[in-house]
Structure formats: structure tokens, C-alpha cells
Amino acid sequence: MSRFAEPQAAAFQALNSSVGFDQRLWPQDLRGSRAHAAMLGARGIISEEERDALLGGLASIEAELDAGEFAFLPDDEDVHMAVERRLTALVGPVGGKLHTARSRNDQVATDVALFSKETALQLRAQVTELMQTLVALAEQHLDVPLPGYTHLQRAQPIYLSHHLLAYVWMLERDRQRLTFAAQQADRLPLGAGALAGVNFDTDRQMVAGELGFAGVVPNSVDAVSNRDFVLDLLHAAAVCATHLSRLGSELVIWSSQEFGFVVLADRWTSGSSIMPQKKNPDAAELLRGKAPRVVAHGAALHGVLHALPLTYNKDMQEDKEHLFDAVDTLALCLAAAQGMLDGAAFNTERMAAAASDDLIAATDLADLLVKRGVPFRECHGIVAGLVRAAVESGRGLGELSDAELAAQSPHLDPSVRAVFERSSWLESKVSEGGTSLPRVREQLELVRALLA
């Protein structure tokens, strides 16, 4: 019997049904149902025989799902109803006892929390692998100079290892963010019922323990209204995707003919349907192009929750597709970043040549004057004049004559030419966190400790 006098309209089902995408949650749904049935039995809410019948039926369903033999039907509104339908078919009317003392509202929140926590930790593991790849590359390219850029203008030379380690620290923060997201998903919603708690003296701590949650959500209204943990995971995914978009952008720029700093492996590039010479960094471009998608999923879920009265509203069904696509996209991107870097060949000669542009020495020249007692701002002006003289005459700084140096400032005597020795530029960056080799080696120690 139903309180409804007519079946649902087909157009309504097309909009309303979630089984097309939430069937993905079946592992979480079954785990949750098993823990719930065990608890109902333990508390005497159902008998031990009933519990065993339910657990047996759930085990059969799991086997069917594992084997790809479970048939989701058009009338299954969602994964929960599909499982319950099959359960009742397998074990008879006792299947109807599984839903005692719970509601789909707390059930789906539990499924999504389990999924979010597990996925956050899986992504964290992928991030760790990418960090390891970067560390290995840094170790291989410890002392390869390239220009550091600001505003995409050559600024100061750095070691490639130092540049690559910058990404390691970005990813380390991504790990912290993913850990935070996993923690936010680590409270059991189940037991909240529809919204008010249930009419049975359940044992939520037992269920939490079986499912590996650190505790229970302490308020039943909040338990079914809350999707913050999804927002947190989407945020973590978005920041990581934005990081990867920066990496992708650099790989695209570096693999242009004009930069020529990196050659991607053939297996990580593709050709053109019309231009036989092309070798395109598609994966690097997609690292860029996928980030806005992940960010947009987070913004969309904020939009879904915006102004939504408590407690459960159907709008919240929208959480899942945003979540699934975001984490799948990030997982693909992390794998691509790692694969691309693994196969990348850095053209260290091109890099070193670019890094030896002696305009880059300008800051060092200014700093030399500082050490001779000239205020920094004044040094900056002196050297800026020198740069202008060099640029306007199409020469490097080192090509200016002694007279030209002296014309800018009496401080610029011939002894300053020592600063044009390239090897000094990088090693002079002795400050903590700087690019000099001892400092990079310190960083590597820190990073290895993090990853140990």
C-alpha cells in the first residue's frame, strides 16, 4: 500500500532517480547495512535469526555486485532501494526489517561520508606518489641551473631541483588538506533516522566502531543536513587541481620550441590529424583545462546548499555527481602528472644557456654595492641605469666597458666584474630556503623525512 494514488510520471523519474550514479556507492551501502543489521541484532531489536538472515542476504548481494551480476532495475529509485528490493527477494519479508531504526536520510549521509573519507585517503596516497616522483627528479637534477621567472621574465637563476621541490611543498599542503577532509567525514551520521533520532535504543558507537568512524555525529538534525565534508573534499581537490594546472602550464611553456626546456615522452603526447610534424603536450594542457571543472563542482555544491532550510532536502542529491566527477578528475590528473614527469627529458643545456643571461646578475651586482655600504635603493638605481645602457646598445652587462661602468657610479670599479661569474649567482643565495646547494640539500632532508 502507498499513500499515492498514481504511479510516478516518467519525466519525474528521469529527473528524480539517482540510481544511475549512486549505484557506485554500493560497497559503502552494504558495509553500512551489515553494521546496522549487526547492531539491531546485538540490541535485540531484531532476533539473531533475523540478523543472520539479513547478513546472509547482504553477503549474496555483495557477491552479485562484485561479479557484475546484480541487475539494477528502472524502478530502483536509488542504490538503497535496489539493495532492499533484492534483499527481500532473497530472504523474504524479513528483508523489510533492515530498515528498522534508520532512514534513507541518515543512510545516504553515511554512504557519502564513508566514500569521502576513503577517497580523500586514496587521493592523499596518489599525491604522495607524485611527491616521490618529484623528489627523485630533484635528486637527479640537483645542480642544473635554469632561470627563475617572475612575470614570465627571467629574474634570477635557480637549480631545477629547487624549482621541482616548490611543487613538493605545494603537494604537501594538499596532503594536509586531504587529511582535514578525511577527518571531517569521520563521524557517523547513521542512527539519526529521518532527522530526530529513532524510537529504538540503538548503539551508534558500535556501528561507528564497525565502520571505522572516529565517533558519531552528536545531533540528529545536523547529521542529515550536513554535507560540509563534501565541500571540504571538493576544496582540497580544487586546490590540488589548481596546483597541477600550474605544473601543466609550465610543461606546456617549457615544451614550446622557443623555450625548449623539456621534451615529453612520446607516450605522453599526441599528434595532429593534419600536421605530421606535431607532437602536442595534450596531457599538460588537460592539467590546465580540468582545474576549472573541479573548482566549479565546489562552487556548485555551495550553490546547492545555499539558503537550504534544515534538514534533508532533495537538492542534496546533487552532492554525489559533483563529488564523483571531481575526485575522478583529480585522480586522472594526478596519474597524468606523475606519468608525464616520469617520462620528461629536461634539456639541461637549453636551461643553463637561458640561465646564463647576464642581465640576471643585476640583483647580485646591486647586492655587491650594498655590501660596500651603499643603501639598497641607491644601488638599485645605479644598476638600473647600467641595464638601460646595456639594453639600448644590445649588449650584456659584462660587455660594458670599464668606462661605461664608472660612468654610472664611482662604486662600479672593475672589481665588480667578478659578479658576472655565473657560478656565483646561485651559490650566493645562502639564506634558509634559498637555492644554494647546501640549502637545497637541507630541503631534501626535510622532504624525505615527510615522506618516510
Added chain:
Amino acid sequence: MSRFAEPQAAAFQALNSSVGFDQRLWPQDLRGSRAHAAMLGARGIISEEERDALLGGLASIEAELDAGEFAFLPDDEDVHMAVERRLTALVGPVGGKLHTARSRNDQVATDVALFSKETALQLRAQVTELMQTLVALAEQHLDVPLPGYTHLQRAQPIYLSHHLLAYVWMLERDRQRLTFAAQQADRLPLGAGALAGVNFDTDRQMVAGELGFAGVVPNSVDAVSNRDFVLDLLHAAAVCATHLSRLGSELVIWSSQEFGFVVLADRWTSGSSIMPQKKNPDAAELLRGKAPRVVAHGAALHGVLHALPLTYNKDMQEDKEHLFDAVDTLALCLAAAQGMLDGAAFNTERMAAAASDDLIAATDLADLLVKRGVPFRECHGIVAGLVRAAVESGRGLGELSDAELAAQSPHLDPSVRAVFERSSWLESKVSEGGTSLPRVREQLELVRALLA
């Protein structure tokens, strides 16, 4: 032969391949290829026999696709390569001549433009149907009063017809927006080649004519770089979805027990897994919950195109999933809005009772004093004092005594009580576009003319 020494990595293919979603473009892709082949033949770039062989092969492929018998293979990078692969299998090496004088860059832009234009017009037709449903409802409920709300506070009574027609005007603007989007997609990109034009004296006007485009994109670089028409369609979809979210929100509020203004048909509602009494307006909630998703797709595509150097970059492959999901979502929502409204039963008694709250007469009372020569701002103050007296004593305005009226202002003599006659409130709104019946009938004439 290929310029690549190794096959693509599986993780690269997983990220890079688009055939999983762009196969949906096969009708557009085949139409484009047929027009291209015909043109190559007409210009003598290929022979008539070759052209006929290509057209024959394409017809066979179309039959296979129509019948659901075409097998997309894992190695098919995209729909274009899948079709070309099958074509060559069917007609032999001449299949390789189809790609003469074109590139995937202009081919995919053409497919997406065709799809965008067609979809914009289909959505426009759906919007028109929803307008017709609303007009029919307005005609059925021409003189049913309900409170108009500002700030969700009862403000002034209006007719339900007038309220429903407000949505018709919103949708009329959606039609204009969809028309604009269709026009923006109405220029042929094909013929631009990879980016620079092609080495053959092609006839782009002929291809445009066969495909129903209003003209050709006049710059080959722009032709392959441009996705503005997708942004325009996503914008049109987003505004329409936001309109529907407002409708959904009103249906949710109106079907609450507290408002009780509308009862949705059983076929457009769903029950609760735990609470047998529940009848939930899920479809109306999803009209709300889907709008941020459509908006986010537009924001994401802006993100994809952000700072992208000309011309084609792989990032642009991201256009399709954002587009497809947005238009599919809107199509579902339009169908749901129409179905829900078709089956909605308005509780005109509840509406009328709410509209007869005599605090609503306050503006009319003030306006009456205006007509007696009191400046509006002063009238507002007088009536506000009256309202305060009524509210503080828990009575309606009409329940205040003559003495209480006079205590607020000498202008409030007993003759003002006429304004508490409810029937006067609505019909006094005589201004153009107002809620009085003659004005609503004028509107209906305008709307019928639009839809004729």
C-alpha cells in the same frame, strides 16, 4: 608510420580520449563529413568516384550508428577518428581522402557549432511549451487572489494569473537568449584547417549552405579558437535554470502545510522510506538544486578559456562535457516544470484567505489619503501608526474603532473604511502592467500574440 616511437600510455589515453562523450556528436560529424566530401568533389579536389565512395561509406556508417551497431573501439581517440577508421575499413584507402583540406580543429568546432545551434532551438521549443502551460493555467485562474509577497511578507494581493504570467515573461526572455545563442553558433568554422586556412581552393559557402549555416567564420584563426557560442548557450541555459529555481522554490514553499497553496499531483511527488505520511515535492526541489550546476558549467568553461593563447589548445576539449550536461539538465528541468504545473492543484481558498489579511490594505489606505491631498510620505506615517496600533493589540486594521482611527489623524474619518472592502484592493491596480483584471487581460493578449 608515425613520428612517435612508442604507443600512448594507458593513463594518458584515460585522460586524453574524448570518444566516451564526443561520440554523441556523430550525427553532426557525419553531416559535416558529407557536406565536406560533396564540396571536395564539386571543386575537383577529389574525383566524383571518390566522392561517391566516401558518401556511400558515410551512409553505411550512419545506418550502423542509427541501428546502434557501430562499435567504438578503445583506440578511437575521438568520434572523428572512429568514423574515419570505419570509413577506411568500408571503402578502402580512398577513406583517407576525406580528411583532405580539413583538420580536426575545424571539424570539431563545426560539430559543436551544429550541436549548439540545434540544441538551442530545441530548448527554445521546450520553453515555448512551458509558456503555453503557464498561459493555460493563468486563463484557468484568472481572478483567483493570493498575496503578492515582498521579502516573503504579504505585501499586496494579486491575481494568480498575474503571478503566473510573470514567469511567462521570464521565459520569453529565455527564448530571446536562446535565439541569440543559436545565432552565435550560426557561422561555419569548417574550412579553416588547422588554423591558417587550407592549401586548396575550397568552397566554404557551399558547405555552409548544405549544413544550414547563415555564413562562414571569416577568420581561420578565430574559427578554431572560438567557443563563444558555447558560452552563450551556457549563459542562456543558466538564466533559464535560475528562473526555474525560483519557480521550484515557490512550489516548495506553497506546498508546505503552512502555506498550503498548492497540492502537487501524486505522480510528481515521492514518499519517504521511513515516514509513511510524507509526500515530498522532490521535482520542485531539484529545479532549485540543478540550477547551480548549470551555472557552474558556464563558469568552468570561462575558466578553461581563461588566458588560453590562440589557437586550438587541448583544454578546449573540456567544452563538450560542460555543454552536454548543462543542456541535458535544463531539458530535464523544463520537462519537470511543465509536468508539475500541469498536475498542480491550486488551493484557491487558502490563497484567497491569505489575501484577505487586511494589513494588506495599508497601502490602499495611504493612497486614499493621497487622493485627499496629503503628501504620500505623510500618509505612510499615519497608516504606519495605525498598523502599529493594530499589531500591538492583535487586531486587523478594520477592527480598530472610529476613535482609534481618528486618534492617528483627522484625515481618518469613518469614510475610509470603504478601503477595507477586499474586492477593491486588486481592481484598484489600474496602471499598465498592474494586476487589475483588464490589465491582466491585456497581458494575455500580448502573450498569445508572442506564442502565435
Added chain:
Amino acid sequence: MSRFAEPQAAAFQALNSSVGFDQRLWPQDLRGSRAHAAMLGARGIISEEERDALLGGLASIEAELDAGEFAFLPDDEDVHMAVERRLTALVGPVGGKLHTARSRNDQVATDVALFSKETALQLRAQVTELMQTLVALAEQHLDVPLPGYTHLQRAQPIYLSHHLLAYVWMLERDRQRLTFAAQQADRLPLGAGALAGVNFDTDRQMVAGELGFAGVVPNSVDAVSNRDFVLDLLHAAAVCATHLSRLGSELVIWSSQEFGFVVLADRWTSGSSIMPQKKNPDAAELLRGKAPRVVAHGAALHGVLHALPLTYNKDMQEDKEHLFDAVDTLALCLAAAQGMLDGAAFNTERMAAAASDDLIAATDLADLLVKRGVPFRECHGIVAGLVRAAVESGRGLGELSDAELAAQSPHLDPSVRAVFERSSWLESKVSEGGTSLPRVREQLELVRALLA
């Protein structure tokens, strides 16, 4: 001297200058400069006299800024240059020594990190105050029943205290998020120089200690490229703003004439320019309307950082306005939420009346049958039939006759009528986290401990 041969174009300055908004960072900028000067002196990079001159000048500038007497000039590109200009005016050429061993790239990152950390902690304190307000309200309305809603349909009765505490838990998570954001901003960027570290043996730990940072950023490239901590703060602000939008939405709905659950204080509402009777919940509406703004700032900053090559790029100047407006908006909203709730009068009679709708007992009735051994799913069907009979005849469940009960199921003997006693509905929700009073009291203990 400058390397530039012409002054900046006015239109360039209009776009490029940030002093109009970054002058707000002067307290952070001065603190950073003082710590830097002290360190330069301690390391002998400048003399003690020079250090003292710089510190004296900075103290004078702080006094001017505190007094509102500091004149920012049109040519001051940013707050850093304004301070340095004034410093040199005050102390002479030695002012130019302050910029030794630093760059605006690490300087601005430091200013923004200091601001972010401080602001995160201030917002956290505001959130705590709002939690306290809610707890006090919960204590005052411990046993006031109202309907809990799902889908904005009456579902099960709960206590107002329980509902209010749901917001407390949401806000508790906001505190965790703000704490995380503060921690992410808790590493010193200063000392990274332009990007590569500096040519001086600086003491970054000393500077970090003086400024209250927990440590230093370990990679100079990352130090000047990173704005993750701003993204984290914007995320924390966005989730909190979304929470407040839900509160605002409920206050708007509850203060409608139809619900009538709450009357906002006059000092927290506004009137209409035309309708004298209106009392509008503007502040509650703005809690809704401001959330998308905060969310959008986060999405925008992701957009800014999207695909940005390392290290500093001018695009990053955009971080500040997004950050400032987001935190200012949230601070206003938190204050408004607290003020509105402080002055809200709950209409407990209206709430209780709505909560006594006996359709709400349907779940309890089903659960009673469960306790008599009927599988839950079967019970659901029995009671659904009963609900349909009641709704179709316009009666409550309790008004059905014994015969009508028995007609649905033999399990429905007259003894089940006990479940229609309203007081039982709430107290039966005995599960952990449920709405029964002992469970609410448990929650209050937990919350008080959090806030202690």
C-alpha cells in the same frame, strides 16, 4: 635612475596600482619591516645605528598612520612603496637600506599571511560568540516542540533546542576550518627574496619568532608563489557563509505570516517605502544574499591562480580584494546573525500547534508495529494506507475509527491509539544524538565543554 625611458601611462597606473586597497595592510607591513630591520641589525648586515634609524622612522610612520595623518600619494604604487618613500623622507638615504635582503614578492606574501592568520582567528572568535548565543537560546527553549521538516514538509517533531544546536555543530566545524586556515598561514615567507633566496646570511627564524609565525616557508620559490592560505581562508569563509545562508533562509520562512514561528526585533528589520504595514527581515535575507559573494571570491582566486607559472606574477595582486571583501562580508554576517537571534522572539504556541499535526505520528505508529514483530517495510505500507484514508477524508489519523484502523491491518487494534499522544513523539527519540530531552541535555554538556 631607472631602466625606463618614460613615465607610466595614467591608464596603466589606474589598472596597476594597488595602494587604494593594500594600504589596509599597513599594520602588517610595518610589523614585518620592524622585524626585518631588527634582524638585519642583529646579523650585522646593517649597523646598529642604521637599524635604530630605521626603527625610529618606522615608529614615526606608525604614529602617523594610527593618527590618520599619513598621506598616501597618487604615485605610491602600493603600501610598501608608500612606507619606503616616507621612511626615506624621514630618515634620509639610510631608508633605502631597509629593502636589503628582501623583495616586494616576499614582503607582500608576508603581509598577506599575517593578515590572513589574524583575520582567521578574529572570525573564529566571532563564530564562538554566535555559538554562545545559540546555546543560550537552546537553554531557554529546551522543551519547545516544533516540526522538524524534510523537503519543507512536516516530518517529525523536535525540540527547538535540538534544532538550534544543529547550527552550533555547523559552527563548530567552521571553527575547525578557520583554525586550519590560520595554521596554513603560519609560515614566514619573508627571506625568500624575489624568488631564489638572498645574498645575505639572514636569520629567518628570528624574524618568524618576532612575528609570531610557527616556522618559515622552506622553499623560496614556493614562498613567493603560494597563496594557498588565502584559498583556505576563503573556503572557511564560504562554508560559514553558506551555513549562515541556511539560518537566514529559515528566519525568512519562519517570519512569514504563514509560518509565524518567529518575530524579529524591530531593530533588526526594516519597513517599506510604500507599504506602511511591512516589517521585512532584510538582515536574514542578506545572510542568504551574501553567501554567493563569498563563494565567488574563492572561485575567482582559483581562477587567478589557474595555470599560472611559478613564481610571482602580477595576477596575484588580485588576491587582496577577494580576501578583504570576503572576510569583511563574513564578519558583517556573523554580527548580524548574532544580533538577529539575540532579538528574536519565538512564537512557541505556533510552533507547538504545528508540531501537533498527528500525521507526524505516522512513523511512530509504524515503529510500534515493528516492535510487535511486523517487518518495517510492511508497517510502512500499512500506515501509508492509513494516511491515505485520512488525507482523502480530510481527517487526522487519530480521527479514524477503530473499524477504519482494523480495515488496514489486523495489527491496528485500538491499543495503538496510545501513539497519538503527542508527548510521546519527542521523548521516544531516545537514540544517541536524538531529540529526547536527556539526549539534548547530553549535547548541551558536550557543547559547553567545547566552549569552555
Added chain:
Amino acid sequence: MSRFAEPQAAAFQALNSSVGFDQRLWPQDLRGSRAHAAMLGARGIISEEERDALLGGLASIEAELDAGEFAFLPDDEDVHMAVERRLTALVGPVGGKLHTARSRNDQVATDVALFSKETALQLRAQVTELMQTLVALAEQHLDVPLPGYTHLQRAQPIYLSHHLLAYVWMLERDRQRLTFAAQQADRLPLGAGALAGVNFDTDRQMVAGELGFAGVVPNSVDAVSNRDFVLDLLHAAAVCATHLSRLGSELVIWSSQEFGFVVLADRWTSGSSIMPQKKNPDAAELLRGKAPRVVAHGAALHGVLHALPLTYNKDMQEDKEHLFDAVDTLALCLAAAQGMLDGAAFNTERMAAAASDDLIAATDLADLLVKRGVPFRECHGIVAGLVRAAVESGRGLGELSDAELAAQSPHLDPSVRAVFERSSWLESKVSEGGTSLPRVREQLELVRALLA
């Protein structure tokens, strides 16, 4: 008198007041009030003397505002109340008659519509100027070759004029979008009153005529609920900003030392506080960095309107800041784009050198074989093999020996070497819209006609 028993809380005013930003609408507000007063007089709703008094007062206020002498007061909630307050101070109680037959709801909608329409047309004029600048540049660099890039890889050479004209077509679409937005704002809301129309027989057509609107909004509920025209303007602004971000990105890349295609004027660049050699393309970077901000304003306003019940809700006050900042930002960016391009010096030698990379001839070589009857796909493979041989041996295609050519395919006899003549590559792109000079000249004719 007011219905409120206590003044507004300071924290409420801080959140609620809009006068801080909506005062910018005073020109529109005064124009609207003048037209309204004139109509009230013409219809006899007020006397001619009253009308003249109001018009006199409004003229005085306009003079004060023009002179910067109008004092907005802390208690002025918005620009409308500020004007009315001052009007009454100037002309006495008759000032209170101005608000007859209107409400702030229709008043503010009118102000914003006027502002939107005017601003859309102003931005359109700025876009036209930028188009003219680009056309002039194209004419100056008609036959300068540079590589066209796909995936930021050199693909096929094009003329700089052709590349610049691609931007002209993008901007032409921006003009169409701005025109559409102006049309959407071209209906008069005024006369809708609070929401239902007004109690007076007003003449909305007269007001529309005076204010330059093309017509009136035909439904009073829609008139005060609608902000679609703001969404349309934000969309137009967002697409244009995204276009400018692509231009900015190209200018950044082109001004890198590695590309060296363009040198920006000193007046459009800035230096570094620490690196004396730096000349940074800040304005180009900000073209990138500002686009996400404009896009986010549109997404935010969708969020504001999301699920908002009709009619006016306070949330809609949020329309203004999003609108103002978006159009101001775009105006700055358009001016910057124009200024930067005006002062840009293209390094045509670097461009031409890059364009003469003979791998770029690969497509032409394949097309030559096509013309000899080989299917394109087969040609592609032959030339790809050639490319591989060249790349692996570090040579250009033209440097391969006759034997090496023949080893790939018998079709590659020595006569194919003609295709390595660079001048042929560009002029062979003869198709409509291609880069050959006759085709570019055709484009220039089209563009000049558009701008005439």
C-alpha cells in the same frame, strides 16, 4: 510615525545600508524622478505647482551632486531616501508627494536598468576603439609572418595581421553581446509600484519615452523581480574579459626573453623593487588576472537569484556591487589593452625567424602528395616518418638527402623540395578566411565595413 518601536541596530545598518555604493546611481535616480514627477503632473495626480516644486528641488539636488556638495548622511539607507530627504528639506512637505504611485522596488529596478543600458553602450564604444587599434596594427603588419600555434607548438605560419584580426572578430561578438544586454535593459520597470501596479491611472509610456526606454515591462510582478538584464551584462562583460585574458596571455608569452616577439612600451610596464634589470608586463598579466573576477560576479549574481521567490527580496540589493565592479574592471582592462597595443613594438625578425622553421612545412608537403593522388591519411604517415627521421638526427626537413626522402616513399622525389620555399607556405592558404594576403585583405574590407 513608524510601525517600529525601536531604532535600527548599528550592526543591522552596517549590513543593510546600500547608500555607500548605490549613491553612484544618483544621475539615473534623478532622471527617473524627474520623469515621474512630470508624469504625475501631466496626469493630474499632483498639481502643476506641485510638479514644478518637485522639479525645482530635483534640479537643485542635481546641482549639488554635480558640484560634489551633496551630503549623504549616515541615516540615508539608500540613494532614494537620501534624495527624498534632501528634497523635502528643500521644498517642504510637497517633497513627500514624489513617492506617489511608485515604490523603491520599481524605482531601483529603473535606476539599475538605466545604468545597465548606458554602461553596455559605453563599453561597446570602448570595444569599438580597441577594434580600431587592432585594425590599424593589422594594416601596419600586413605581411609579417609568425608561427601560428596549436597546443603552443608551432603549427603553420600565418601573417601577424591575420592573427590580430582574429581578436577583432572576437571583439565584434562582444559588441553583439553588449548590444543584446542593452536591449534587455530597455524596458521601463517604473510604474509597477511595490509589485502589483499602482492605484493611479499613470502613464508609463510617457515615462518610458522621457527616459529613452523602448517600452515598458508588461507585468508588474516581473518588473520588480527581474534582474536578467544585469546577468546579461555580466555575461557580456565576462566573455569580453575572457577574450582580453587570452590577449594578455599572448602578450606575456610573447614578451618573454625566449619568444621575444614583442617589446612593450616602458610606459606600460613596471620594474622590480629588487631586480634592476626587470621590465614586467604587469598590465598584460592583469588582463589575465581580472577575468576570473568578472566571471565570478556573474556566478555570484546567479547565486543571489537562485531559488528566490518572487517578487522583490532584499537579496537583490547585492546586484549592484557585482555589477559596478564588473563593468569598472572591464573598462579598465579595455583601456589597458588598447594602450598596451598602441605602444607595442613587434619584433618582426624574431617572428619571421620562428616562422621559417621548416618542420612547419610538413602539412604542405603532405598536401603536395595529396595533389599527386595519394590519400591524405597516407600522406600524413609518409611525412610523419620523414619528420621522425629529421628530429632524431637533429636536422630540418630540407636538410634530408634525396635518398632519405625516397626511403620514406617513392612519391618523395626531389621535385618536392619546392615546398621548402618558405614564401609558398603562407600564400598557399587560399581558402576563404585563410591567411594568404588576398584573403586577409578581404577580411580587412569586412572589418572596415563593420566599423564604418
